[in-house]
Amino acid sequence: MILRLLFVGSRGWLSCILFLVGGLQSFGALAQPVVLKEYKSLYRNVTVIETPHSRCVRLKNKKNPFNSQSCLSLAKPDELLFFYSKAMMAALSTQKDDVRVLSVGLGGGTMPRAIMSYFKSPHVTTVELDSKMLEAAEEFMHFKQADNNRVVIQDARYFIRKQGFAKEKYDVILLDAFNGEYIPEHLTTREFLEEVKKILSPNGLLLSNTFSFRDFYNSESVTYEAVFPDFCAFKSAGARTVVAFNGSKCDAEKLKQDVERNLVALAPYIRNARGIVNSITDKKDWNVSAKVFTDEFSPANLYNVQ
Template identity: 40%
Template sequence: MMAYTRLSILFLMLAFSVAVSAQREVIHEERSQYRNVLVTEFNGQRCMLFNIHRGDMNQTCIDLRNPQRLVFNYTKMSFAGLLLNPDPDNILVAGLGGGTIPMVMRELFPEATIDVLEVDQAVVNVAKEFFNYEEDQRHQVHVVDARVFIKRAGLQGRQYDYIVLDAFSGEYIPEHLLTLEFLQEVKTLLSDDGVVVANTFASSQLYDYESVTYQAAFGEFYNFKRAGSGNRIIIAMKSELPPQGELRQPARDLYERLLPYDINILEYPALLSTRPDWDESARVLTDQFSPANLLN
């Protein structure tokens, strides 16, 4: 009887999985030298994902019934950096996806200059055609490797108030974008009160190495995790971090502006931590030692 029950449960789970797959419609596929970029629709959501045959996770999803609402927790969490710099004038976003983060930044800060870095033209094409992504005179996407752009920008003396590092997929981390040398190059771009917001994994074999690398580049940083999310957000500054208690007032000031995007920023200050929860004896990732994808 027990074996029969287990078999029945497995059958039902398989049937449900097949039904869901059948309902997920691929409406577009864009091929590039890097990957296949697909657009699917399911249950009122349109999503971008890479290499669906490998089971990759969604990169971007929009709610077709309410496009302003952010779907993913990690996307909402990336705006926690506004607690440290609530009015950025110059913004840099590494990794486009569907363009959700830069488009929200454009709505929040219409006078800001926004540079977006995306290595794959196919991703740009799909973002514009299917995810309402738009450029303008103050908001431009650069089809370039993020490290190349950042290195050149540093040599030119450019400065940014808000830098988002989001050039990761669900299973792949570009090794050259996760080394001490790269993070030091990012740090040179920060204005005096500039903030770096990095989207990465909440748990992996890479966690300790990644954490000590950010620690070596920036010193103390805020570690931001939420229950139910497989991502964490690292928030760092060139200058000393403000005390956690000082973040409550910026949260109150930003609350109404962020609510249309389904971001309850009032919850965020209490979830930020500077307490190391990693092995601080782990080896720092460098250009000579960066086995990031093996560790992940």
């Protein structure tokens, strides 16, 4: 069972691993977490827990009760603790100082907070379905809204479609929406990714937090490939952060070089940033004949519970 829950870094399973094996790096032991607050939600109840070394936001989930959406180190609040957030920050470091970012999914607000700290004059818009996530992030996770760091409480697909009609453009789009088990089905399809692509600026950057061991990995991969040909990824034992550009190929070697130039600046946010760089790959390890997810065919969550 431990092998099934192996990967260190993608949201959710990390804290479960820590309960099983008793601590990791800056997290420390999580044997007896203290519940700081539970928020009653229309979707899934949100719980904030704390240990001597970390604080996490969780979604209530019977299948996986240790499903952390976001965690921060109490000693080093700026340090990113999940693999996907480190990967996203590494890729983001290649962008200009006035980068315009759309983040789909707030979690504990760690990514918007890191972006606001790293860049000189960023503009971040986060779309989050559940207002209780925002309450938890503001009350316990050091997240603060500002004129250039705003949160919109709305379904992400509806928001993105409206942005397309308004001809809005973003330099970077982060896809990081989870419902407690995996990505909501309507945010996994080709049609959704086409809507995302529509609001990316020319050569804009898409970063998407996915897993790499689920049964639908093949279909998920060919779906991204249908909209963003020649994407690459940061990849660990069970986590994958998709990296794609609007209108150009993702060159894994060039991306490695671009990130390596920023290792010193990334040090406060990413422990062992070079290890993150080394995880960049453009290897196609999926079945290219798999069926593309569409609005009519998107059994992602069905696969997930098998």
